[in-house]
Amino acid sequence: MCDNHEHKKLRSNNRDLQEIEKQIDRRHFLKKTSLGLGALAFSSLLGTEKLWANINAESSPEEILNAYNKNRLGLPHHLPKAKRIIYLFQSGGPSQMDLFDYKPKLTDMFGKELPESVIGGQKLTGMSGAQSTLPIAPSTFKFQQYGESRAWVSDAMPYLSEVVDELCFIKGMQTDQINHTPAITFMQTGNQLPGRPSIGSWLSYGLGSDNENLPTFITLVSKNGKGQPLKASLWGNGFLPTEHQGVQFRSGKDPVLYLSDPENYDGHDRRHMLDYLSHLNDLQTDSYGDPEIQARMAQYEMAFKMQTSVPEVTDISDEPEHIFDMYGKDSRDPGTYAANCLMARKLLEKGVKFVQLYHQGWDQHTHCPGGVKNQSKKTDQATAALIKDLKQRGMLEDTLVVWGGEFGRTIYSQGQLTETNYGRDHHPKAFTMWMAGAGVKPGFSYGETDDFSYNVVKDPVHVHDFHATLLHLFGVDHEKLTFKHQGRRYRLTDVHGHVVKDILT
Amino acid sequence: MNEVSDIVIFLGRFHPLIVHLPIGFIMFAFLLEILSKWKNLKELRAAIPYALLFGAITAAKACLLGYMLASSGEYDGPMLDGHFWFGIATTAFTLLAWLISIDKIKFIKLASFKANIATLTFLVVLISITGHYGGNLTHGADYLTKYAPFGEKPQKIAPPKDVNDVVLFDHVIYPILEEKCMSCHNPSKKKGGLALDNAENILKGGKKGLAIVPGDIEKSGVFHRVTLNHDDKEFMPPDGKTPLTEEEISLLSFWIKSAKADFSIKLVAAEEKEEILKTALAYLNMGEHAKETLPEVQPADSIAVAKLANAGFTLRELVYNSGIYDVVLPSKTAKSSEETTKLLEQLAAIKNNVLWLSLQDNQVTDTHLKTIAQFKNLKQLYLNKNAITDKGIAELKAIETLKSLNLYGTEVSKESFASLVNFKNLQNVYVWKTNVTNEDVKEFEKQNSAIKLHLGITK
Numbered sequence: 001m002c003d004n005h006e007h008k009k010l011r012s013n014n015r016d017l018q019e020i021e022k023q024i025d026r027r028h029f030l031k032k033t034s035l036g037l038g039a040l041a042f043s044s045l046l047g048t049e050k051l052w053a054n055i056n057a058e059s060s061p062e063e064i065l066n067a068y069n070k071n072r073l074g075l076p077h078h079l080p081k082a083k084r085i086i087y088l089f090q091s092g093g094p095s096q097m098d099l100f101d102y103k104p105k106l107t108d109m110f111g112k113e114l115p116e117s118v119i120g121g122q123k124l125t126g127m128s129g130a131q132s133t134l135p136i137a138p139s140t141f142k143f144q145q146y147g148e149s150r151a152w153v154s155d156a157m158p159y160l161s162e163v164v165d166e167l168c169f170i171k172g173m174q175t176d177q178i179n180h181t182p183a184i185t186f187m188q189t190g191n192q193l194p195g196r197p198s199i200g201s202w203l204s205y206g207l208g209s210d211n212e213n214l215p216t217f218i219t220l221v222s223k224n225g226k227g228q229p230l231k232a233s234l235w236g237n238g239f240l241p242t243e244h245q246g247v248q249f250r251s252g253k254d255p256v257l258y259l260s261d262p263e264n265y266d267g268h269d270r271r272h273m274l275d276y277l278s279h280l281n282d283l284q285t286d287s288y289g290d291p292e293i294q295a296r297m298a299q300y301e302m303a304f305k306m307q308t309s310v311p312e313v314t315d316i317s318d319e320p321e322h323i324f325d326m327y328g329k330d331s332r333d334p335g336t337y338a339a340n341c342l343m344a345r346k347l348l349e350k351g352v353k354f355v356q357l358y359h360q361g362w363d364q365h366t367h368c369p370g371g372v373k374n375q376s377k378k379t380d381q382a383t384a385a386l387i388k389d390l391k392q393r394g395m396l397e398d399t400l401v402v403w404g405g406e407f408g409r410t411i412y413s414q415g416q417l418t419e420t421n422y423g424r425d426h427h428p429k430a431f432t433m434w435m436a437g438a439g440v441k442p443g444f445s446y447g448e449t450d451d452f453s454y455n456v457v458k459d460p461v462h463v464h465d466f467h468a469t470l471l472h473l474f475g476v477d478h479e480k481l482t483f484k485h486q487g488r489r490y491r492l493t494d495v496h497g498h499v500v501k502d503i504l505t
Numbered sequence: 506m507n508e509v510s511d512i513v514i515f516l517g518r519f520h521p522l523i524v525h526l527p528i529g530f531i532m533f534a535f536l537l538e539i540l541s542k543w544k545n546l547k548e549l550r551a552a553i554p555y556a557l558l559f560g561a562i563t564a565a566k567a568c569l570l571g572y573m574l575a576s577s578g579e580y581d582g583p584m585l586d587g588h589f590w591f592g593i594a595t596t597a598f599t600l601l602a603w604l605i606s607i608d609k610i611k612f613i614k615l616a617s618f619k620a621n622i623a624t625l626t627f628l629v630v631l632i633s634i635t636g637h638y639g640g641n642l643t644h645g646a647d648y649l650t651k652y653a654p655f656g657e658k659p660q661k662i663a664p665p666k667d668v669n670d671v672v673l674f675d676h677v678i679y680p681i682l683e684e685k686c687m688s689c690h691n692p693s694k695k696k697g698g699l700a701l702d703n704a705e706n707i708l709k710g711g712k713k714g715l716a717i718v719p720g721d722i723e724k725s726g727v728f729h730r731v732t733l734n735h736d737d738k739e740f741m742p743p744d745g746k747t748p749l750t751e752e753e754i755s756l757l758s759f760w761i762k763s764a765k766a767d768f769s770i771k772l773v774a775a776e777e778k779e780e781i782l783k784t785a786l787a788y789l790n791m792g793e794h795a796k797e798t799l800p801e802v803q804p805a806d807s808i809a810v811a812k813l814a815n816a817g818f819t820l821r822e823l824v825y826n827s828g829i830y831d832v833v834l835p836s837k838t839a840k841s842s843e844e845t846t847k848l849l850e851q852l853a854a855i856k857n858n859v860l861w862l863s864l865q866d867n868q869v870t871d872t873h874l875k876t877i878a879q880f881k882n883l884k885q886l887y888l889n890k891n892a893i894t895d896k897g898i899a900e901l902k903a904i905e906t907l908k909s910l911n912l913y914g915t916e917v918s919k920e921s922f923a924s925l926v927n928f929k930n931l932q933n934v935y936v937w938k939t940n941v942t943n944e945d946v947k948e949f950e951k952q953n954s955a956i957k958l959h960l961g962i963t964k
Binding site (some may be wrong): 074075076077078079080081207208211229351388389391392394395397398475498503 | 522524751783787799819821822823824825826831833835861889909911914933935942959960961
């Protein structure tokens, strides 16, 4: 009954819209004058057929054609090393000198004033800038060298110290921002103001999906997180088409709500309903050319597929005991960092390209030693387990693991300094991150800070450089992946960024 | 050379535009002449004098503008003289042809028709010669013949065999200049009076001063111009041409500064070479900095690819337009060993195009590995979670390109090691949850350092 709507075209009198209408006409011409596989051959003549042939057994010839025609970006630019990524974001700004950036010379300088020459006229935050004194607070943690690479790790992270030979430390990280929201936004989108696409959205837009049944970009946030709030713009799509935004899985037993059918409905005609709905939406797209309509259609389809794919992938009951033991006892408690690490591994195994974890609580303005110890306890074992688990499955070879926060912390104490306690303020000029896996040198340390872990003295890596390197590992030239918006082309790195070739294998 | 006022050069630069008008007119006159004779369309002949008249007028204009352009001093040598005289000759002869065509000049012995076709044919020859000189001036003398199937190729400097052979100027700097500068700065087209084709010309510099000052990048004009802000009107190469990359700039800077613009110095002999060695080798694509080369393959048949996608494979091209694919058969796609057989037979249609292949958890058995052994470009192979034994590994017949082999969760044992050592490029083998034990791995790694076996937490 409802299939007999006449497919009438609305014509616009607006010139911009007319342009879009013309393009649609061309597309229809291709679709309708050439049938099925013949069209493929034709489109191959036009050189448009090869990008992501992400089509599955149920795809109709038309879907196949569309999948092929998606290739207008000419990606990847070079042979990728990484196929997927898990980004373990440590929100708040982990204290680099209490974890990885060992500064032995400071033990004798306990309580001494941090020299003005080190600060170099930097503008401090309002939180510690007004302090009458900036006393040096050497780390209370014990450092030791581990592995064949002899990497320094503090005793806050005993598990991670077992896998240092897989890690590539970047000790000269630098950012432009000193406050949480702009800094974390900068780290995730390349700009301090919200509104630009996040790293995961760029990758989804540029490289497409490896598993059409799951979102390409999934975000997991540790539950009961305290500290600076996280917000959806960090995994937002900005001006890119909406289907490229990160899909946040809830931290808890039921990662995606409302996937099961409501009572008294068995879902038998849902396929039919969606088909008709997309027919109606097609009419709208043809009339108005609004890409948001297509995004909406893609999301409906995704939700439909997730009804079967998500329960399967989030079910961790079939994991053996020893895996739970490896990730730590938290891993049985859904929504914790450890459980999220385990789920992230399962998602990566299923072909999700970008899993973004967030763990809050690294903002130690006061009680730094206790705070660092506490957060390390929540994350250390699972982080190390994830590395080991990916390694033994052979996945570390093409999976990139990234660990880091939005900035570092100061060597001077914010608030009162005692033998056993100190606080640390935000510090954008030097901090430590590490990467592991696909295409980065294992057991390697890059960059150096001065004796105060305050300034980078060798091989600085700016956030833009980090982004450029990350894209490079995925076969993407950061200068070529662009999107035109409001009259100009944007990139993740905007007008900056250099690939850090020295850390690549 | 005397300074020429800007307006002259400004007008002169219209020469390449105007010059096409007489070419068109003259060719048109020639065409009309041929047609009128061949098809016997006499009425066409009425247009010939007009075409020739306009041809003569525009040719004269082109000569004038050409003279102005030449006065800028950017062009030089016998090539310019040839272009100059042939241009004038063409103009004069066009005028003559016009006069003949309107019967102002009568040839007593020849019928006017024949005189016309003779003059016009001669004009076409003249215009071709003039045009050839002009083209050489604009694009460089070897522009036309560089890629011609006949004739000898210009002598190339032999590529270096190893690092010790690299001559900094010949192998690194010259190719940069050749690619980015020499289309305008060559002996026949010296823009700004500068040619960069050999040591003598480079050191001579151009009208604006020295191009290269050994040891001093600040004073070196070339370096200054290529490192300016891209919007600067002095920036080189000019708008529309590809600027030097960062690597190229750092190499140039190193050559001028640290190597004192020495034209014969070897890379390994240069002072402070450490800082630049990596960049230079990457530029030369040598040693460990050589780019991973992609196998040369025929593009995959797009219909075969679409069929594979329909059958359940996920395919993605690893580099755009390379025809090289990452192929994944999602876990549990094949429900039985027979299905796997069919799927693999289908995949064999693009066997040379597959670089990465994942068949994890898909009922793969030893017999299937015989098929996979034909995939001669494989670099990465996931066979985990399949009932594969040592016999199967022997069937793989040491795929030469294979770098990584994932066998976790299979039934292989240390018996496979004997087969593994035959894989020339194998680096990583994953054997967690197989019959391989910790002791086996230790034993193996004692003798083989090239291949790493990964066990994981043994449970």
